[in-house]
Amino acid sequence: xxxxxxxxxxxxxxxxxxxxxxxxxxxxxxxxxxxxxxxxxxxxxxxxxxxxxxxxxxxxxxxxxxxxxxxxxxxxxxxxxxxxxxxxxxxxxxxxxxxxxxxxxxxxxxxxxxxxxxxxxxxxxxxxxxxxxxxxxxxxxxxxxxxxxxxxxxxxxxxxxxxxxxxxxxxxxxxxxxxxxxxxxxxxxxxxxxxxxxxxxxxxxxxxxxxx
Numbered sequence: 001x002x003x004x005x006x007x008x009x010x011x012x013x014x015x016x017x018x019x020x021x022x023x024x025x026x027x028x029x030x031x032x033x034x035x036x037x038x039x040x041x042x043x044x045x046x047x048x049x050x051x052x053x054x055x056x057x058x059x060x061x062x063x064x065x066x067x068x069x070x071x072x073x074x075x076x077x078x079x080x081x082x083x084x085x086x087x088x089x090x091x092x093x094x095x096x097x098x099x100x101x102x103x104x105x106x107x108x109x110x111x112x113x114x115x116x117x118x119x120x121x122x123x124x125x126x127x128x129x130x131x132x133x134x135x136x137x138x139x140x141x142x143x144x145x146x147x148x149x150x151x152x153x154x155x156x157x158x159x160x161x162x163x164x165x166x167x168x169x170x171x172x173x174x175x176x177x178x179x180x181x182x183x184x185x186x187x188x189x190x191x192x193x194x195x196x197x198x199x200x201x202x203x204x205x206x207x208x209x210x211x212x
Contacts, residue, residue: 173205
């Protein structure tokens with residue numbers, strides 16, 4: 001089965017499992033996965049796809065944004081063109097271009113910049129919260145599923161390196177989110193009240209991070 005959107009065909013894969021409900025997802029490979037029960041008729045699946053066509057459009061757009069973000073170079077919300085040139089012994093940013101000797105140099109620059117910016121924002125957010133939590137140690141690394149992680153026992157916060165691609169506002173949200181976990185180690189109503197107190201527009205930040 002295929003699904004057409006904006007003149008492009010997307011493959012539909014049907015996965016049969018011992019489950020009650022049917023789920024439609026678009027994954028990173030840009031394939032539309034329909035997970036359903038062994039006995040679900042094909043006619044029902046086609047009808048479900050037709051009824052959810054707008055949601056599928058949105059899922060395709062969301063994944064396309066994610067892929068574009070991965071394949072392009074972003075720094076603090078701004079997109080840059082990468083210019084590789086052997087004459088540079090350090091990374092140089094000029095307007096919307098980044099000049100670097102090679103990708104290894106750029107990767108080192110990105111990691112150092114992320115650690116620098118995240119540390120600065122952690123201090124600012126900690127102060128904004130009136131230092132009601134411990135001042136945690138910070139680790140920056142690539143993570144597949146999370147933007148941040150709080151280790152309450154070791155007083156440690158881990159932030160996803162990919163977060164450096166986003167605006168300061170989104171970075172602050174993730175940091176405040178993790179700091180609030182030192183107070184409420186769950187996602188209860190009280191936890192979100194804590195996040196909202198120090199980051200009133202957090203729902204906008206969540207939407208940006210989820211869609212892109």
